[in-house]
Amino acid sequence: MTSEGLAGALAAVLGGQGLIVQGYDSEPAGKPPAPVRLRKNVSYVVLAVFLNEQDEVLLIQEAKRECRGSWYLPAGRMEPGETIVEALQREVKEEAGLHCEPVTLLSVEERGLSWIRFVFLAHHTGGILKTSSEADEESLQAAWYPRTSLPTPLRAHDILHLIELAVQYRQQASHPLILPRELSCNVVCQRLVATFISIQTVWVLVSTVGVPHLPVTVSGLTPMEQRGGIKMAVLRLLQECLTLHNLVVETKGLLGLQHLGRDHTDGICLNMLVTVAFRNPGVQDEPPKIQGENYSWWKVMEEDLQSQLLQRIQESSVVPLNR
Ligand SMILES: *[C@@H]1O[C@H](CO)[C@@H](O)[C@H](O)[C@H]1NC(C)=O
Numbered sequence: 001m002t003s004e005g006l007a008g009a010l011a012a013v014l015g016g017q018g019l020i021v022q023g024y025d026s027e028p029a030g031k032p033p034a035p036v037r038l039r040k041n042v043s044y045v046v047l048a049v050f051l052n053e054q055d056e057v058l059l060i061q062e063a064k065r066e067c068r069g070s071w072y073l074p075a076g077r078m079e080p081g082e083t084i085v086e087a088l089q090r091e092v093k094e095e096a097g098l099h100c101e102p103v104t105l106l107s108v109e110e111r112g113l114s115w116i117r118f119v120f121l122a123h124h125t126g127g128i129l130k131t132s133s134e135a136d137e138e139s140l141q142a143a144w145y146p147r148t149s150l151p152t153p154l155r156a157h158d159i160l161h162l163i164e165l166a167v168q169y170r171q172q173a174s175h176p177l178i179l180p181r182e183l184s185c186n187v188v189c190q191r192l193v194a195t196f197i198s199i200q201t202v203w204v205l206v207s208t209v210g211v212p213h214l215p216v217t218v219s220g221l222t223p224m225e226q227r228g229g230i231k232m233a234v235l236r237l238l239q240e241c242l243t244l245h246n247l248v249v250e251t252k253g254l255l256g257l258q259h260l261g262r263d264h265t266d267g268i269c270l271n272m273l274v275t276v277a278f279r280n281p282g283v284q285d286e287p288p289k290i291q292g293e294n295y296s297w298w299k300v301m302e303e304d305l306q307s308q309l310l311q312r313i314q315e316s317s318v319v320p321l322n323r
């Protein structure tokens with residue numbers, strides 16, 4: 001097996017880089033999936049948290065009829081043809097009047113493929129704060145508020161948790177800076193760094209179909225698949241090669257995110273860190289047995305990759321994926 005190629009791929013993914021999606025190892029209904037289309041069968045939302053030196057947070061006042069006058073973080077739906085960062089910058093400009101740059105992804109939230117929200121910590125780079133005299137259909141105005149005395153009413157209280165995440169990240173970064181990588185993808189899929197920790201080392205699951213690679217699993221659009229969320233696709237792939245009932249599988253979170261959009265491909269690829277362990281703890285020095293011939297465990301011998309993997313697993317140093 002070309003462990004050199006695998007080591008390079010693993011290093012890239014751990015470094016938050018993207019890798020071209022060249023094929024899929026697990027597909028819903030076992031057939032090649034159709035491309036997803038923004039606004040047709042997938043929908044993405046971007047949201048930005050800004051904190052200034054005075055520990056204030058940037059809020060916008062909603063203009064939409066159903067929530068007019070309430071306050072929220074700058075956020076909105078992505079449009080076809082945009083990159084994730086372009087969507088973020090457009091929404092922030094429209095709603096708050098500011099130019100911005102994302103600092104890092106803080107969280108990805110999803111309710112199936114019909115609502116996936118990318119939450120960023122961002123900083124503003126210019127522009128002029130939108131005042132009530134510029135109220136339009138995007139927002140009524142924007143303002144900085146002390147974190148401890150937010151205005152009322154809020155459009156929804158989910159932003160309290162997101163503001164808290166941003167504050168914590170700024171105090172002590174729980175993961176490296178992670179920004180979307182501009183790589184085209186046709187479907188919503190996840191590339192797995194599925195690990196098993198033994199006494200001596202770390203093992204990573206690889207697909208041996210064609211050139212050995214980190215396996216990729218496609219999220220399905222059926223209600224059944226969506227009920228379990230996009231993590232379902234991770235379990236489906238693992239189920240195809242492992243006997244899960246005596247194992248504990250944990251989807252830790254994202255190491256990276258890939259999307260282009262500009263070429264009108266509307267898929268995303270989430271590079272996910274997953275752990276596989278035996279349900280009955282004990283001295284297990286070999287990873288769980290693999291069924292079939294399409295996968296194998298790769299024993300990671302490179303010390304820097306081993307230690308990076310252990311650190312990322314033990315400290316949950318990933319972007320959380322929440323429902
Ligand atoms: C998503 O919607 C597009 C446009 O309606 C359609 O062509 C495509 O087959 C759908 N994708 C899936 C995976 O169902």
Ligand SMILES: *[C@@H]1O[C@H](CO)[C@@H](O)[C@H](O)[C@H]1NC(C)=O
Nearest residue numbers: 025209240291292293294295
């Ligand atoms: C292994 O992969 C090949 C090629 O993709 C496929 O035809 C076959 O069904 C797979 N085997 C199993 C056990 O899934």
